Amino acid sequence: AFFWLVSLLLASLIWFVSVHLSDQEDAKLQYGLLVFGAAVSVLLQEAFRFAYFKLLKKADEGLATISEDGRSPISLRQMAYVSGLSFGIISGVFSVINILADSIGPGIVGIHGDSPYYFITSAFLTMALVLLHTFWGVIFFDACEKRRYWCLGLVVASHLLTSGLTFLNPWYEASLVPIFIITLCTGLWAFVTAGGSFHNVLKCLSCK
Amino acid sequence: MITFMNNSDSEEEPCNERTSLMSAESPPVPSYQDGLQTAEAGEAQAHRKRRTGSSRSPNNIADGDMSDSGVPVRESALENEEEELTLKYGAKHVIMLFVPVTLCMIVVVATIKSVRFYTEKNGQLIYTPFSEDTPSVGQRLLNSVLNTIIMISVIVVMTVFLVLLYKYRCYKFIHGWLILSSLMLLFLFTYIYLGEVLKTYNVAMDYPTLFLVIWNFGAVGMICIHWKGPLQLQQAYLIMISALMALVFIKYLPEWSAWVILGAISIYDLMAVLCPKGPLRMLVETAQERNEPIFPALIYSSAMMWTVGMAKPDTAARGASQQTWDAAEDGRENHRSPLHADSQMSETRSPGPTRPITSFEELEEEERGVKLGLGDFIFYSVLVGKAAATASGDWNTTLACFVAILIGLCLTLLLLAVFKKALPALPISITFGLVFYFSTDNLVRPFMDTLASHQLYI
Numbered sequence: 047a048f049f050w051l052v053s054l055l056l057a058s059l060i061w062f063v064s065v066h067l068s069d070q071e072d073a074k075l076q077y078g079l080l081v082f083g084a085a086v087s088v089l090l091q092e093a094f095r096f097a098y099f100k101l102l103k104k105a106d107e108g109l110a111t112i113s114e115d116g117r118s119p120i121s122l123r124q125m126a127y128v129s130g131l132s133f134g135i136i137s138g139v140f141s142v143i144n145i146l147a148d149s150i151g152p153g154i155v156g157i158h159g160d161s162p163y164y165f166i167t168s169a170f171l172t173m174a175l176v177l178l179h180t181f182w183g184v185i186f187f188d189a190c191e192k193r194r195y196w197c198l199g200l201v202v203a204s205h206l207l208t209s210g211l212t213f214l215n216p217w218y219e220a221s222l223v224p225i226f227i228i229t230l231c232t233g234l235w236a237f238v239t240a241g242g243s244f245h246n247v248l249k250c251l252s253c254k
Numbered sequence: 255m256i257t258f259m260n261n262s263d264s265e266e267e268p269c270n271e272r273t274s275l276m277s278a279e280s281p282p283v284p285s286y287q288d289g290l291q292t293a294e295a296g297e298a299q300a301h302r303k304r305r306t307g308s309s310r311s312p313n314n315i316a317d318g319d320m321s322d323s324g325v326p327v328r329e330s331a332l333e334n335e336e337e338e339l340t341l342k343y344g345a346k347h348v349i350m351l352f353v354p355v356t357l358c359m360i361v362v363v364a365t366i367k368s369v370r371f372y373t374e375k376n377g378q379l380i381y382t383p384f385s386e387d388t389p390s391v392g393q394r395l396l397n398s399v400l401n402t403i404i405m406i407s408v409i410v411v412m413t414v415f416l417v418l419l420y421k422y423r424c425y426k427f428i429h430g431w432l433i434l435s436s437l438m439l440l441f442l443f444t445y446i447y448l449g450e451v452l453k454t455y456n457v458a459m460d461y462p463t464l465f466l467v468i469w470n471f472g473a474v475g476m477i478c479i480h481w482k483g484p485l486q487l488q489q490a491y492l493i494m495i496s497a498l499m500a501l502v503f504i505k506y507l508p509e510w511s512a513w514v515i516l517g518a519i520s521i522y523d524l525m526a527v528l529c530p531k532g533p534l535r536m537l538v539e540t541a542q543e544r545n546e547p548i549f550p551a552l553i554y555s556s557a558m559m560w561t562v563g564m565a566k567p568d569t570a571a572r573g574a575s576q577q578t579w580d581a582a583e584d585g586r587e588n589h590r591s592p593l594h595a596d597s598q599m600s601e602t603r604s605p606g607p608t609r610p611i612t613s614f615e616e617l618e619e620e621e622r623g624v625k626l627g628l629g630d631f632i633f634y635s636v637l638v639g640k641a642a643a644t645a646s647g648d649w650n651t652t653l654a655c656f657v658a659i660l661i662g663l664c665l666t667l668l669l670l671a672v673f674k675k676a677l678p679a680l681p682i683s684i685t686f687g688l689v690f691y692f693s694t695d696n697l698v699r700p701f702m703d704t705l706a707s708h709q710l711y712i
Contacts (some may be wrong), residue, residue: 049655049663056694057712058701065700080704087712117405140702141711143649168709175711208711215709 053094054140057087081213088209091133092202095183098129100188114115122191123184130183134176142172166243167218173227178208181229181236188239204228272498278326347624348667350556352361358631359656362504362639371450372505373643379506381405386508398510406513412528413533421540432549438481438496440472443498447693456571492554496628500635506644512640513688516633520684533608538676555625630679632650634659637687645695650702654694658686 048147061083065076102125145168156162183200189197208228213220298530366372376386381404384397445468452459473493478488495560507515526532637654645651662683705712 047657051657051690054698055690058697059693061701062697070607077708080708080710083701084301084710084712085704089710136653137712139653140650141706143653144702144706147649164709167317212709212711 047132049098050091050133050136052114053090054104056121057083057090060086084213085206088205092186094204095129095133095186096190099187102129120214122187126184126187129187130180131176133183134179137179138172140174140222141175143169154166161218163218165213167222170222171212171225175208176224177229178205178232181232184236185232185239196239204232208227264544269631270657276424288473315436328650342710347547347556348664349665349666351626354489354556355626355631355634355660355663356656358493358497358635359638359659361493362500362635363642363652365447365497365501366449366504366639369450369454371453372501375508376506376507378508381408382507382511384511386510396473396509398508401508401511402514405515406518406522410533417533417537418539420537428549428701432552436476437472439495439498440475441468443495443502444468444471447498447501489554489556492628496554496631497635500632500639504639507636509644511639512636516637517688518686519633520678522682523678523680531662551631552573552629553625553627562572614637626679630683634663634683634687635678637691639682639690641687641695643698647690648699649694651691651694654690654698655687658690659683662686 061079064079064082101123106120106122106125145165149165155164161167182205185197186201189195189201207223211225211228212219275536280364381399383404384400386394386397388394388397416428445464448468474483475491477483478491479495503512526534529535637659638652641655642649642652660683663679663683666677666679666682669682
């Protein structure tokens with residue numbers, strides 16, 4: 047979570063500087079800068095995820111050397127899950143908590159002509175994003191571990207894609223549906239990466 | 255405009271002294287990982303010295319004052335095991351500290367966000383006489399710096415006074431002072447807090463009920479903190495008084511002064527604990543020399559119970575946990591201690607139970623937890639509370655500060671495990687917290703707001 051925050055900080059810094067250096071009146075330019083800021087932020091998030099991976103790897107080695115049987119008490123998979131989850135939680139919380147706080151107060155949604163479904167779609171989007179971050183974390187760590195760089199590229203690309211799809215809001219059909227499809231696919235991919243399979247699921251369900 | 259709190263002049267005094275005591279106490283962030291002896295305040299140290307002095311002699315700063323007659327020499331092979339235990343239980347201790355710090359912050363933030371009283375400007379403390387209602391920025395900055403200087407010098411004077419008192423063994427005075435200030439906190443501040451909360455939610459309560467509630471709350475609190483009580487109840491009370499104190503600070507410190515004071519106090523903390531002539535370091539070392547517990551009610555301990563002064567000599571066997579009220583936790587700790595004893599090849603425990611020394615049981619138990627000074631709780635909560643109060647109603651800033659402080663605490667505990675001596679808990683966390691507060695408030699907030707207004711996600 048800390049790492050995500052730092053990446054957000056740097057991205058905001060870049061955006062802020064760029065906004066102040068540019069013309070404040072031009073709406074199109076501001077929007078363009080926003081897009082640019084968002085893209086930079088996505089890239090920075092992934093970069094910090096990589097940095098976090100490196101840090102955890104070092105800690106893992108340290109723990110392994112110290113422990114009694116030469117293996118660390120936490121597996122890399124668990125670390126991947128936790129890191130993805132924490133990225134997801136902090137990013138979700140940052141995206142949605144102000145909206146939640148405002149939703150308590152008096153007001154009418156979309157009174158100025160915006161969509162009245164703002165709150166509920168925000169909720170769904172945030173959920174999708176949290177899940178996605180978790181899945182990305184698992185896939186990312188696994189890809190780094192096995193040095194499958196095309197997987198890495200795919201993760202970054204899907205993050206960019208998701209973020210880009212949100213630009214299509216409030217055309218919710220075009221943004222929500224693809225994002226959920228991406229979430230499902232990424233979830234399956236992460237499940238397979240973490241060692242699961244159809245067989246495992248069946249075994250689990252039949253409580254063997 | 256009222257610049258002094260008329261009715262609480264006297265109450266602020268002990269409270270502030272108490273605060274300075276607490277902040278004075280905040281630096282020692284001892285870690286009681288098993289087998290680790292870290293220079294730590296109080297009995298634990300004495301005990302620690304006794305147990306681990308032999309294996310860690312080169313590293314230990316206060317080794318010289320060990321009165322370690324019965325402990326046989328440790329082999330260095332034990333060091334590895336100890337390190338391992340350190341790391342294994344180190345993570346557990348971090349979590350044990352996260353929970354109370356988080357709870358304290360939650361209480362403070364919840365109160366700030368809901369009860370209006372604590373964000374209204376109703377005068378200032380006597381310790382920050384300069385007002386910040388000035389027309390120019392430069393004047394305001396100057397005033398806040400002056401306020402900070404006054405506050406820090408008050409704290410320094412109090413700390414030095416305390417150390418002197420301790421050195422010259424004026425225990426009754428110190429205990430009386432502590433009891434007075436905790437009385438003040440438990441009764442008066444709770445009364446005000448309860449009053450304000452009831453006002454906010456428009457709940458009626460008659461005076462007899464109020465009197466009953468506050469009397470019970472305060473009396474149980476005094477007993478728990480200064481004498482014996484269930485561990486969790488004691489922890490809860492310590493958290494509550496830290497939160498109350500933090501709320502008082504948030505209300506009565508003007509904006510810029512608060513931030514400058516936070517910065518200055520972490521620098522002071524750093525110096526007071528690490529410099530050889532620092533008052534806090536002298537306090538810790540004196541306590542060590544005398545093998546005495548340091549004051550109760552000033553330190554939050556995560557797995558222990560505190561007693562005032564020395565406990566009765568206890569010649570019961572190690573396994574007896576008659577002093578533990580929190581049987582589950584301490585029972586477990588108890589099991590661990592014989593385990594640890596067994597892991598040491600040479601028997602170091604035999605002199606233990608036969609020694610009629612005071613509070614051996616507790617000492618042994620004590621090293622299973624981690625201790626953090628209450629001043630740390632207070633200043634962390636002040637930072638997060640101020641962020642919640644003044645960051646344009648933004649929750650992101652509060653959350654960012656919260657994460658920053660926890661990460662700082664983590665790092666401090668890590669350093670503690672590495673250096674194994676008393677460390678200031680404030681600097682790293684407060685630095686992170688301040689950096690994150692200012693950057694989130696000014697940089698991240700416009701970014702996130704603009705994104706949210708277009709419903710973009712990153």
